[in-house]
Amino acid sequence: MNEIARRLAPIAKDQAEAQYREAPNNVEAEQALLGAILVNNDAFYRVSDFLKPVHLNEPLHRKIFEVAGDIIRMGKTANPVTIKTFLKADEKVGDMTVAQYLARLASEAVSIINAEDYGRAIYDLALRRSLITIGEDMVNIAFDAPLDMPPQSQIEDAERRLFELAETGRYDGGFQAFNDAVALAIDMAGQAFERDGHLSGISSGIQSLDARMGGLQRSDLIVLAGRPGMGKTSLATNIAWNVAHAYEPEVQADGSFKARNGGVVGFYSLEMSSEQLATRIISEQTDVSSSKIRRGDISEAEFEKLVGFSQTMQKTPLYIDQTGGISIAQLSARARRLKRQRGLDCLVVDYIQLMTGSGKSGDNRVQEITQITTGLKALGKELNVPIIALSQLSRQVESREDKRPQLSDLRESGSIEQDADVVLFVFREEYYVKNMEPRDEFDPKYEEWKQKFEAVKGTADVIIAKQRHGPTGTVKLAFQAEFTRFTDLADPSFTQYEEA
Structure with missing residues (x-):
């Protein structure tokens, strides 16, 4: 019995570790990117076309990135002083206040040159977390599938979610800002102007x-x-x-x-x-x-x-x-x-x-x-x-x-x-007129039919x-x-x- 317990111990340990595995994330990369943006707002434009607040793992980092983006898009400067007014003043980050944490991010900022690399790393980790969510859902549904959901339906649903994740980097729907829709409409008009035939x-x-x-x-x-x-x-x-x-x-x-x-x-x-x-x-x-x-x-x-x-x-x-x-x-x-x-x-x-x-x-x-x-x-x-x-x-x-x-x-x-x-x-009127052709070409109506057929032929x-x-x-x-x-x-x- 003791021998069996000894052999099963490593397996139990591995299973316990597997149950407590942390989702892929990189807090240091998020801190480095936010610091670069706070020091030089141009860093935001290096990542804004592909990186969204939801891609950051830490809730506070998401909020900082979102507020900084809104301020920068309005043509204002985003720095620790302008951002802290939009965050909860009583929120703590360890022993630091939010204001102190923002100042620390800016003081330890990396070069703007590295901003895009950090942004890509954060984005890739967000995709991996999304893949884990899809995988967990597949396993859970397969274990406890509803009666009206055959396996083929689950495969099609998983394929749809994976396709959406591959195409857009996210699989959740939601509202779209109207200014984004306007930008898409203007872009479509520009493409129409350049395309053959306009x-x-x-x-x-x-x-x-x-x-x-x-x-x-x-x-x-x-x-x-x-x-x-x-x-x-x-x-x-x-x-x-x-x-x-x-x-x-x-x-x-x-x-x-x-x-x-x-x-x-x-x-x-x-x-x-x-x-x-x-x-x-x-x-x-x-x-x-x-x-x-x-x-x-x-x-x-x-x-x-x-x-x-x-x-x-x-x-x-x-x-x-x-x-x-x-x-x-x-x-x-x-x-x-x-x-x-x-x-x-x-x-x-x-x-x-x-x-x-x-x-x-x-x-x-x-x-x-x-x-x-x-x-x-x-x-x-x-x-x-x-x-x-x-x-x-x-x-x-x-x-x-x-x-x-x-x-x-x-x-x-x-x-x-x-x-x-x-x-x-x-x-095609020709199809119906052709079927009305008089059998006798000497029929008085034949000439009338012929003129009508020639008109639609x-x-x-x-x-x-x-x-x-x-x-x-x-x-x-x-x-x-x-x-x-x-x-x-x-x-x-x-x-x-x-x-x-």
Whole structure:
């Protein structure tokens, strides 16, 4: 028995030490940084872009850093005399008063040159403390998991928190100062001024549509809807390729890359395989019919065009996920992973009705669609990217004489219409007029039909039925059915805007 106790003693000691491990922190680094700021306020600007009060471990140090920052931003001098009036006078630091402690920090200050190094050390330790919190939560939830939280949900939640920590250095939400929001708005305006086309968002590659929407706005949920055969997948594919092909990276100060023009695109193709999607894009860009590509009915010159274009495609940051029936939680997890590993500037989902929710199987379809659209909107805000989500329209369109779609035609329209920032309808009158062709070309109505068909042939309407930050209306585009390609009309007089 004594032998067993002797062997277990070191283990028990290690476990006891593990239970009382202190969270990573460096009081001396915090003191050195604060001292440098109190002696020379320029030291604050060396760390203020990445270091926040919450990153300091000691509560008093957080308060000193916060007060000093507020004073410096107002253009005043932060030193032991000006700061002490904003701190509790009766608070003690060991045997010293707060005023004496501030004076000690200033008297033992390090050079301003070292300020950024100390700031980085403090920031890194704060991240490690956050990682410990996430890890402890994972362990505690796994030990005592609620009945309605399957392991997959816990993995997705942990992945989300880790992604947010990696992206921003923190995983807690909260209020944002209005002056920070104003600075972001001015910065966005400056970027729009420098960007090609002077757009506040990412260019779709279709000028008449960009003129109406200002490009694809970050964090927007853009619902692109239409009846089968209208070309909504073709339009989404066109836009995805245009954005990816226009990608121009710009190196940031921290060594990461940011899109100056265009962007990295993620395409969830729930209906078509990646090969079918690639064939469509190749057809659009090479003017070789997709049906001819599938049949192999191409000339040597056309084959050389395909090979040449395939080399261009290899360099284009367009990533395709062809998983069918993907859930909103899986889609979100994969999108976060793509942004972390490759970058992400635009997301396309083809289409909403082929997705599944993350709730119980007993949920009805309307609730499931609500969960999907709410999840897509939240994901767009989290990743700060526009999400183009395709949607089917109900059959009631076909029963009307006027086939132009309306918001009420959206399937499960309540949630889709509510969550979307922009709703676009693709409408090709040519599709319906062609089906009305008289069987007898000598029919008196044939000439009338022919004139009407020629008027709408090769055109398409993109109806902007809803737009939170812009006007609604209709944009006329050219549509080449053979290559499934949407472009601006050659004659600008045909580009019509109908104000709503």
